[in-house]
Amino acid sequence: MLQNYFKIALRNLWRYRRVNLISIVGLSVGLACGIVIFLLVSYLFSFDQYHSKAKRTYWIVTDIRHENVTPTDATPRPLGEVLRRNYPFVESAVRLENVFRRVVGVPDGKGRMSKKFEESRTLCFTEPQFFDVFDVTWIAGDPKIALSSPNTVVLSERYAQKYFGTSQVVGRVLRFDNQVNLTVTGIIKNPPSNTKLRYECLISYSTLSTLSGTNGQQAMQSWDNVTTVCFVTLREGTPLAQLTNVLPAIRQKYLRTEEAKALDFHVLPLRDLSHNPQYGGESPYMILYVLIAVGLFLVGGACINFINVATAHALKRAKEVGVRKAVGSTRWQLIGQFMTETSLLTLVAVLLGMLLAQLGLPALNNALHMLNADLSILDLFLPRSLIWFLGLIIGVILLAGLYPSLVLARFKPVVALHGRMTTQQVGGLRVRRSLVVTQFFITQLFCIGVIVMMAQVGYMQVANLGFQKKSILTIPVPTDSPIKQQTLRARLGQIPGVEDVTLGVEPPAAPHRPPLPFTFDTHTQPEKFQTRVKVGDMNYLSVFDIKLLTGRNFRNNDTTNNEVIVNETMVKQLGVPSANSVLGKRLNIWGADRTVVGVVHDFYMGELRIGLQPLVLLNYYKENDMAALRIDPTNVTATMSTIDQTWNELFPEYVFKASFVDEQLDNFYVTERILLSLAQIFSLVAILIGCLGLYGLVLFMAETRQKEIGVRKVLGASVQQLIWLFGREFTWLLVIGFVLAAPVGWFLMNGWLQSYAYRIDLGWWVFALTLALVSGITLLTVGRVSLRAAMADPAKSIRTE
Structure with missing residues (x-):
């Protein structure tokens, strides 16, 4: 029996190879993405879980x-x-x-x-x-x-x-x-x-x-x-x-x-x-759960595509089912036959999906280079992955094959043998339409996500941070000797191409450091809030082009300097009447009394996830471990070579390491860029799977309605009317999918944007662009086949009547 199932399955797979090829490609692409996502999630969940205790x-x-x-x-x-x-x-x-x-x-x-x-x-x-x-x-x-x-x-x-x-x-x-x-x-x-x-x-x-x-x-x-x-x-x-x-x-x-x-x-x-x-966790549970949901969506979308094509294709196998039932086949034997075919298709798709996943894993490992990731398709056979991988295969076989098998097995032999089966009887029109709506929902949800993420990442890259970040080079200062520091400043300032030099601890925006307590004016107890501290000398404001709101800069770089500069947010949180009110007041921080001499405009001190915070800028040479140089962008290579040579002459026992501030800031958004790249790839996959499904359905509609189209054409129907015959089937399904996807997409992406203190507005244009994009893709997918069917010679389609 099993041998017979297998032999007939192979014959049917070859006989209907075009439809099966569409199913295999769609399923394998969806499975490839699912495998990559689940390997990634399994890897991230395994962190530090291998320890015996x-x-x-x-x-x-x-x-x-x-x-x-x-x-x-x-x-x-x-x-x-x-x-x-x-x-x-x-x-x-x-x-x-x-x-x-x-x-x-x-x-x-x-x-x-x-x-x-x-x-x-x-x-x-x-x-x-x-x-x-x-x-x-x-x-x-x-x-x-x-x-x-x-x-x-x-x-x-x-x-x-x-x-x-x-x-x-x-x-x-x-x-x-x-x-x-x-x-x-x-x-x-x-x-x-x-x-x-x-x-x-x-x-x-x-x-x-x-x-x-x-x-x-x-x-x-x-x-x-x-x-x-x-x-x-x-x-x-x-x-x-x-x-x-x-x-x-x-x-x-x-x-x-x-x-x-x-x-x-x-x-x-x-x-x-x-x-x-x-x-400090780099892979929050929420992101991992979202990735799992994305993987399930993609695999589910591929299965929906398979079910749609299989149930639509069932009309061509109606007589086969009728003959089998007439000669004594039971319903369960028919289900066994069709499930065998589905299993073979699925196994071929799994093998192809594994190959596609392996081809994509090097790019993912490269994107996760900071983790030293070494994901491989062989990880599927590790104990932590094998259970879900086998479960995935079984689940796909059941999900993609069981419903079409049940539909085919319940055909009535008399109706099937007389060729009176209709598309409405195959799989239930409501069910198939629901599956198409689900596919449109998934595709449009992915599009909404990608559009919002692209807009937010673009906004972060071009946002005005309140300071200059271009053409500023940072190098180490491996000494707390004031004499050696001033010698370094003087030598660097003499290099052609170096326009200005400041010494400090870090650029205006740097990885988050804990805020510190302080007391202000005549208060004896620390303030109710804490403040971020930046260390920089009198050139710090000019090098980074930070604007003074009121007051003045540090007078000099004297090592006994006990002056501080604060920002607008500090003034607001202190509750004083105006920025001028803080000038000349005492501010005790780091165990010393200092005098407020200036107020600067607010600037971002870290990721855009974090809002503006109170700031104290002070000049304290013992903390200096960075020199920031504003350099002429016209001859960077020669300037950096001279800086390297000069630095190594002064500090031969240390290691020279230089980096530009804008490159350092880009590292803040590595996670966002990785997520955006994954979202773009998975959206393209979702669109591809959807297009394959639509292509298979409209191809089948053109074949099953060939005579109807011929009759309509003979009776005077225009090409536009015939094309609309196909288009109307999908237009309202697309609209329903959009109506469902829009609120879900708004809820999910609005929640994601809430994690950023500074973010784009989630406007109507996101949803309009999504609808236009998916409508255009659907039109291109459906239009070619429907146009060819509408232009066909009606004599060839109706002469067998």
């Missing part, structure tokens, strides 16, 4: 509460040690601190460095307990003692090769930030790509006290600063409530009253490390 490991974060709440992903330094030492239900706790923009050198034994590297994000200070909490594969060294002493470091294989050219490096020495020598005590396997803890150079946590100078031990025991990321592993069977219940008591015991009120500890599961955007 992941389900009982938690991440402690801190909210700093004042007038506003500032979430941070860290805790005070002593918290992890207190939990580990004083609470038996804690199996282990580990503290770590990230390292940014530090230089790691390889000594040559002659007092110089044979190699130098500037490192960020892949380095951290941590404790031996790191290897108790997280799964790490060791190649050399003892995890119990490798980081137990100061000035020790554990390297990944990759970084051992990077620094020394070999993995046999235990006992070798690295120079960290030109301050301390680190002895290599262990080598570990490279971390996998599906972890946010992508550390390849782990420095002993006790080294921090050495780097902190004479007050090192005091700094390590201070509860004042929130600087350390803390993870806690609970003992088997310990309820999470035990940990959450002790945190308020710790806060009351170790923090002073005002600090206890300001810091609020929370416990998050380890899985939230990559998915909580409040605390």
